[in-house]
Amino acid sequence: MSAFTMAASAVGVKVTTTAKRASAKRATAKASSSAFSARKASLNGVSLAAFAAPSVAASKSSQIRALRSAVFAAAKADRSKADDPDAGKGQRVMIIGGDGYCGWATALHLSNRGYEVCIVDNLCRRGMDDSLGFNSLTPIRGIHERVRKWKEVSGKDIELFIGDVCDYEFLSATFKKFEPTAAVHFGEQRSAPYSMMDRTKAVFTQTNNVMGNINLMYAIKEFAPDCHLIKLGTMGEYGTPNIDIEEGYLTVEHNGRTDTLPYPKQGNSFYHLSKCHDSTNMIFCTKAWQMRTTDLNQGVVYGVATEETMMDPALINRLDYDAVFGTALNRFCIQAAVGHPMTVYGKGGQTRGFLDIRDTVRCIQIACDNPADKGEMRIYNQFTEQFSVNELAALITEAGKKIGLDPQVINVPNPRTEMEEHYYNAKNSKLQDLGLEPHLMSDALMDSLLKIIIEYKDRVDKSLILPGVNWTESASVGQQLEKAEKVKA
Template identity: 70%
Template sequence: MQSSTMQAQRAGRIVSPAAVASRKVARAVPASGRAPIVKVQAAATLDKVAAPAATASSGGAGTRVMIIGGDGYCGWATALHLSARGYEVCIVDNLCRRQFDLTLGLDTLTPIATIHDRVRKWGEVSGKHISLQIGDICDWEFLSQAFTTFQPDAVVHFGEQRSAPYSMIDRQKAVFTQTNNVVGTLNVLFAIKELKPDCHLVKLGTMGEYGTPNIDIEEGYLTVTHNGRTDTLPYPKQGNSFYHLSKIHDSTNMLFTCKAWKVAATDLNQGVVYGVRTEETMADPMLLNRYDYDGIFGTALNRFVVQAAVGHPLTVYGKGGQTRGFLDIRDTVRCIQLAIDNPAPRGEMRVYNQFTEQFSVNQLAEIVSREGKKLGLDVVVQNVPNPRVELEEHYYNAKCTKLVELGLQPHLLADSMIDSLLEFAVQYKDRVRMELIKPAVDWRKTGVKVNTMGAAVAQ
């Protein structure tokens, strides 16, 4: 019998050792322990949503969690996941992600309801209440009032401009990205220090902070021996966009405040997230999550799936050897829960690498092409000039063991997951706007002139 690692290599993907080990554990879990894949139109039962027996955490009841950016892709799924398991949840959001779509002429593949309607529907479906506060965390008066009112035990911070291409559109978007992200995080750190010192910060970082070094990527820290002396230091960061650089600034500020103010923080360096379905977001059509496929906010996998569904060539940037970590949205919400349930001690900044598998762009294209053809789709792969400044062939081996040690059982990108994504894209293909698929932002041409009109649609 072949080992799991050998089977994964023959399948054309790189799987982390932690993911291989955890797959063996996951196979022992009954099928009922995984969130079911259901049609969008089908509503889950009230009991199923309110108390998912297979994944409920006894530590959730009564824990007050503020989710900044709770209307976004990861934030919305996390808010419902925690609410269903007994956490007291408050969403804080300024709705800027929706404004980006309006400004740039973009739209999610899936039709999503307003945040007010979402929260109301969740209450009807689950019997659970989610508090909602609309405002900007860069506004100290708003944030301090929100903190004082809700008194969170943990803050999950998703509330940042999260697109590398967006940050490279023009000077205005670059400045906004860094100002919004860095100042917002600073305000959160001050709010914890002044208003709720025992609050645990769970901050979403990104694997992109590390870049693509020619050595293994450790989880946050690296022990170095130099001229006969040894020290453990923050792992060197090599961001490849103004967005990634803003995340690096965040991490540095967090580390400093943990030392100076004894803040307790967990920095989750997340890989690329895929998937739409969680048990909660599929409970009712009004709870459906967003699916971005455009050249600004859409990831390579999302773009490939939509391109396959509508008969557009899969656009591989450059040589396609760019390799990154990936994880299912169901694993994202579970990682957040694990971080909340296992808080860092005051004065410590823990760093977890949050992904389950590694793929190159070429491997993703190969998988989508293969699975698309099984569904009768005519899938063609096409290499296009790379709009980004990045290595297209490189070494990449990132560690990701700490979340597995806490209990994460990954959902891997098996063929069934690709099938479900493709079927989902086919279901909504009438909403696809072909002009948004191609890359329109060139890293080398970022200038001072506002480029809103040309940012989303390639010329």
Template identity: 55%
Template sequence: MRILVLGGDGYLGWPTAMYFSARGHDVAVVDNYLRRRTVLEAGSDSLTPVLNLHQRVEAWRKITGRTIEAHLFDLCDYEPLDALMKSFQPDAVVHYGQIPSAPYSMVDRIHATFTQQNNIVNNLNTIFAILNNNPEVHLVKLGTMGEYGCPNIDIEEGYIEIEHKGRKDTLPFPKLPHSWYHASKVADSTNIHFASRVYGLRATDLNQGVVYGVSTEETDIDPALMTRFDYDEQFGTALNRFCLQAVIGHPLTVYGTGGQTRGFLNIRDTLRCVELAVENPADRGEFRVFNQFTESFSIRGLAETVQKSARELGLEVEIASVENPRTEAQEHYYNPTHTKLIDLGLKPTLMSDDLVKNTLQVLMQHKDRAVVEAIAPRTTWS
């Protein structure tokens, strides 16, 4: 297959490009280094040293003999995207190319509007580039479990059957986004669903949980193929932040009580989930939603897991509660359904001490690169 990866320089985008290339697919990637620039703006950088995109694809070619096309442009600029869609003629487009940070979007009005403009416009450009060139192309879009929020009912996969005043219908599951970023992803899902109903777009929305880990089959081949690892308060997820804190001897900073519960999955499972979506495309006019995570944990439970794994490596680390910068319930009901990817063949890689210790050991090699000042929460929801 011919697969176009948008956001191909990112934490997930680069491993995804290598994953498909290693399995014999023709791969092209697009990026504009926005993630790199926004992390630098936050006063941080990837803990793991990463080459630029052209150096990465050259390293991949030298090591494996496989070619990945690299293109540098902004997805909010329609013309180069349209031209690439014409020339590359993908069978599937995997869309990661957005700002993926709730805290970043909550800094101020400028960051909120930029997040929404960037994410919504580049998603619309992607939809029209597919429809205007080849409507048979399958769009695999990275969504987020954060679109649902934390309702006091079970979360279904995308849709819910509702009976109201004696009538029934199956409708999109209600959304309760908790940041301007998550609101932009809700808008994306609405726009993709609309394009599927009206224009016959075939699309799969992967409502992904929190991804952890830094090691994949391909990144482990050579240090030149490593993916980025962010830990700062804007772009570092809780578990990745805890792992970095453990290796530098910093207390694990749990926001509030740590009773917030979320869905998680290992980075290797992310790659397999995307592969399953690509290999089993949606029908024309179908908008599928897969809840992409493998297990749920409370934030305090994650901290305790990292603390235990760190001790087994001889790292003593404390857990510290800090004031929660977010306006959110400290304890809540959380029971999302996630069966569709299992039904397609996903065999989950459940979190274990060995997986956490593997991440800690990789980070220990680069701990001198940590910018400690970038860890503490500074962005608030107030």
């Protein structure tokens, strides 16, 4: 508790205006970025000099290993500073969608490091579970109880605004009240299968996501023009092209001319397409209104535990395992824990980027601390490793056997319209260059995830772990009901 007492005193300085807050934030971020660049240049200089000097006895590979060690040591030192209880002093961060999986963990992570945090959420994700008959494997408390418990455990306040970002009057009032220096936007419908269930959910996904993001950009323009927009995108925007996936932009030579353009988008669901629309709108508004924007194209997130969510049972994060909101990794772990074969869709060669929830929250912190310049839209690919579906199943099989499980695998018809075997090589260096020290999907991590799942396996509804939404059968609600009646007959 002494650490929390120190943290509470560390954030005692109040900044009275948005301009002062933004100025302090930019100065801190600029100093941090300059220090990192200087260190990196220094390390590069040492390595080049060593390679050029004929008297150096060490091999080039030894020099490379030494350089890597120095870079990782520097990144570790940066990580230590990022974990200081006053690391975020002076920054006011609005977490839109802060009651959700990534948003809740991020809100606690930043609050614990001295950022002043507010959560904006309309709680519709909980309503979706209720309407579909789903539940989180882990029992999650109501948002008001969560925030009260965080105050009790940490001594820190998180402001709470319950409302919809699609309601511009509500959003405007929230901006004027909180005066954010950064707005982190998690507040979108985030499930591809949900968006493909029927016409109504497809329209809701596009309307909620695209219009909400436009409202947010107008709120920044009108009430907090120095506010840094940090938007959660998805690696799914890129699709599965037969070329390397760059971080947001691609330099193209065509008919003797060269330009750097946004990387082509190939969304594979109405959800992914909503994210593509977001990105295009953000590029336009960033240029037109001289906004500061960062788009984080995130891979598949896994894990439940962060330092903060495990501080009290009332703070635990959600774990979705159903066929609509649950990831393949979560479903496989649940299936292995309850003795059901892991259901691999199709050939299982579908490959995606993955990252630990602890890296998600750290990436958001890095983005907050390194704001884009006015008129600049930065794009980072936010993942740490790549796996195919078959590789995930193999990892879970190996980890499960170590704790007494006997996971099996079956291949089932793929309900999605997607390539089941493809080239996939995505770049992801920018966040690591800024100090991200990844948590990789090791055996120990997989063991801990499986053990958490086993602890709560009595809450598993086995009817939810089978393949669900079929892309080709998406239709209007009326047609869906007619089809259901025919099946009954």
